Amino acid sequence: MRLGERVREIERDERLDPPASVLQRLADTVPEGRLRDLLHGVPLGHPLHPLSVQLPLGAWFSAALLDVLPGDHRRSAHALVNLGLLFALPSSVSGIVDLADQQERQKRVGVAHAAANGLGSLLFGASSAARAAGRHGWGRALTLAGLGAVAVGGSLGGHLAYYRAAGANSADYLIDLLPRDWKDVGALDGFPDGEPGRADLDGVEVVVVRSGTTVRAALGTCTHAGAPLAEGTVADGCLRCPWHGSEFSVEDGSVVRGPATAGLERLETSVADGRVLVRLPAART
Ligand code: FES
The missing domain is CATH 2.102.10.10 (Rieske [2Fe-2S] iron-sulphur domain)
Structure with missing residues (x-):
């Protein structure tokens, strides 16, 4: 079965509706007004979420790269993992706010997208803890696992943007x-x-x-x-x-x-x- 068909199975999975409702309620805690518009990207004239995800992803990919380069880059790699975690928070909020105004099938894929990225963030958090404890081998392995999780999340986000046109100009x-x-x-x-x-x-x-x-x-x-x-x-x-x-x-x-x-x-x-x-x-x- 092709990847796109597998993702369309997610779109039909009603078991994802309760977590979608939780995300909806979270998004509803952000009141209408400037902050919500900022999270959508209105002042930019462009959705904020696909831009903001570049920051944590860039930091985490850079950390993984430093882990395999010759020389001792442990402190820099650890700092980049932490920086990615910091950037991930506002990026996640902008994605959740965007998802609140989508159709049901998009919300179901959005739940899977958020779950994969959430798992990725947990793995990077664990990587940071391992690095802080001096267990650098574990830190590196958990960073790689985190990259795998956010890669899955990114491909689901790509489906939302390119197949379901979430965030695209519909007119x-x-x-x-x-x-x-x-x-x-x-x-x-x-x-x-x-x-x-x-x-x-x-x-x-x-x-x-x-x-x-x-x-x-x-x-x-x-x-x-x-x-x-x-x-x-x-x-x-x-x-x-x-x-x-x-x-x-x-x-x-x-x-x-x-x-x-x-x-x-x-x-x-x-x-x-x-x-x-x-x-x-x-x-x-
Ligand atoms: S604001 Fe969503 S269709 Fe117009």
């Missing part, structure tokens, strides 16, 4: 389907004032927000996980996603509140003879 592919020229999407007064309206642009759903005679339009699919934004709400100049509450600026499509990290693709609008015209901005064509 990106739609840009290439948009027509390049102006399209009439309906009468101005056919769109509700101050609420999101839905329009079709050659088969691509577009969200239209009208305020009097001012019209803004963007791709109608949430970048986080693909929710139909026309079913969301508008308040304080922001369009709120109906699924997980991401907020996007109506003015320019930027992310105001996560979990989404990628902004909405804004479209050019024009009103002529009471009709709303929309097109992809010239800079994108």
Whole structure:
């Protein structure tokens, strides 16, 4: 059986639902606001978790490398194992917060991913203790075992990112389907004032927000996980996603509140003879 098929068995394993609920409750202890947005990566415009995991992994791989290089690098290798443990904590928290807004099948793989990485962290913790006690042979062996565990965790994380598109921009592919020229999407007064309206642009759903005679339009699919934004709400100049509450600026499509990290693709609008015209901005064509 191929590796991908084995991981899809994990997606169907309902025994992982109780630990997924525990992770969900842990994530819910982080209140909505700046800290949660920071953990998602909103200020970066990029998910934080895949970036932050580079720090502990880099430290641990470097420690393992020092263990096999000629010369006495025991102190440096021990320091790197400890540094990795330090970096692993915020990285784990960002992953757990991301997982809270995923679908059931993604959460099940996320549980396995977290378990493998948690085991890895325990092994590195044991390696550090062994090194502190002067048992350097055990320290080296436990570091190698820890690397094996985080390698399994990393491959499960790769499945989440590449196969299940967790953290990916769910609307990106739609840009290439948009027509390049102006399209009439309906009468101005056919769109509700101050609420999101839905329009079709050659088969691509577009969200239209009208305020009097001012019209803004963007791709109608949430970048986080693909929710139909026309079913969301508008308040304080922001369009709120109906699924997980991401907020996007109506003015320019930027992310105001996560979990989404990628902004909405804004479209050019024009009103002529009471009709709303929309097109992809010239800079994108
Ligand atoms: S689909 Fe998750 S915030 Fe929109």
